[in-house]
Amino acid sequence: MPQQSTTNQLIPSESYLEAGKTGWRDYIEITKPGINKSNLLATFAGYWIAAGFTSFNVWTFLLTMLGTALVIAGGGTVNNYYDRDIDPRMERTRQRAIPEGKIRPTIALWYGIILTILGIIVLAVGVNALAAFLGLMGFYVYVIIYTMWLKRTSTLNTVIGGICGAIPPLIGWVAVKNSLDLSAWALFLVLFMWQPPHFFALAMRKVEDYRAAGIPMLPVVKGFKETKKQTFIFTLLLCLSSLILFFTGVLSWFYLIVALVLGVVYIALALKGFYTKDDDQWAKQMFLFSLIYLTVILSVMIIDVGITEIIKMY
Template sequence: MERSMPQQTTTNQIIPPESYLETGRATWRDYIEITKPGINKTNLLATFAGYWIAAGFTSFDFLTFFFTMLGTGLIIAGGCTINNFYDRDIDPRMERTRKRAIPEGRIKPAIALWYGITLTILGILILAIGVNALAAFLGLMGFYVYVIVYTMWLKRTSTLNTVIGGICGAIPPLIGWAAVNNSLDLSAWALFLILFMWQPPHFFALAMRKVDDYRRAGIPMLPVVKGFAATKKQTLFFTLLLLPSSLILFFTGVAGWIYFVVALILGLIYIALSIKGFFAKDDDLWAKQMFFYSLIYITLILFVMIVDVAVMEIVKMY
């Protein structure tokens, strides 16, 4: 049974509507930043990896690929915008989010809401018309988990927010795969597992670094509710699961020895860093190292997938 979060008291409140004119108008950068482009980049790289692994050189269709990336990117942007809209009550209480366009009043909540809805609908329509129904359905499911399940429910009620919310972050490679095959097989779900198992350690490290922010905002992240020791145990648990999950692609035959060796090394380093946390004297420094490595890990493993498939395709040609 999870402990309930203590009631938070704060002087930070949502900026009232009458103050919007006092804070200045939004710039085009604000409308880009509200879509969380950093998150979108990683997800689109995963989408590309899913498409490329499924298509290779022989089945690669540039128009379908374009619609896949555009539709997926718009759905993610829409979901992130609505996330910013919904979190306008807690963002002013957190150091890392208080300067966002909505908390500071540069973008009105109603405008942000409709902006997010418009982006999402456009993305789903592009996938449905330009790609296929399965890709559109997966995009809709990713949006539903991120906005409804994670943002509006679990983020504020349970330490499982990061784990279950990770489903939406693991869907982009499925969209890429479905765009080519209009179906999902074991290799596609292996891609899903890699992204799903990677996200808890990634966000646990962030939550440890920003634990005071989350506590002040009343968000029940695992380090806030259960403490650092429990968070380290969960981090090790998911990094241990991530290693075999990352190797499935080799055994299904879609990835070769280059990928296998690199994935094995990356996974073992991640596990070693997780174990190091139990002996760390400086938890903040360890959390920074884990967060930094998580970014290296996901970038490299996706990149190596792409390169490995290209090498395998070239070898087959000759």
């Protein structure tokens, strides 16, 4: 891996002296709100599947969403703080608040820590201890295991880092059940298996960015052929994992049919990668479909439970 420059070389300290440069939007963007939105949808899916209409408590739900959002925002902010040495090297990250000198690194660090602590407190006091523990574990995996260790040392960064992205639906589930069963872990698997194909596609599209920053993403270290192979494997595992929720009885035939259709399309698109002549275009298609897949399958989970609950009422 190429030697990385020091933070002082990459971030001009005098930029912090520019009066009025920081806006409130910078303090929102540094928390990675896009990632937060998708994770909160997963949190809601976990809560809704576990609760339905009968066990749905509005206050507990709101505190669950708030606590989870704060923890995720805190993790995203600390990630921005720690990556301040490599973000300026990458086109897609060099305009973040810290590289541009809009927010001081120390302020970002404490901002992230405070957000995380508030989130854990909300989950512990307003929801339950297990929800708080899962929130803390998600933060630990994302910040310590992924950001500070694997992201800079191993191609396993994407796979192991996927654990933190699969925890939000578990938080939603335990907010209702205060325990984890097979259905909860099935939810975890769907989110966990989704992440490698999603981030492998992104890494292929931004391979030169990651290479310049010295980040050992799979396409950088082992090339596109191996990345396509692992993408296909995880896409196949995702399709199989998504079916478990039907067989545990928490979701119906409606969900099963949609999950099968989505899975077959995703697998076919992954197979296409072995024959394509335009890797960048294929990676773009895979990335876009991964976003569609996640949004649709989580939405269908939510709709399926709603339909089932209404049918039970009549």
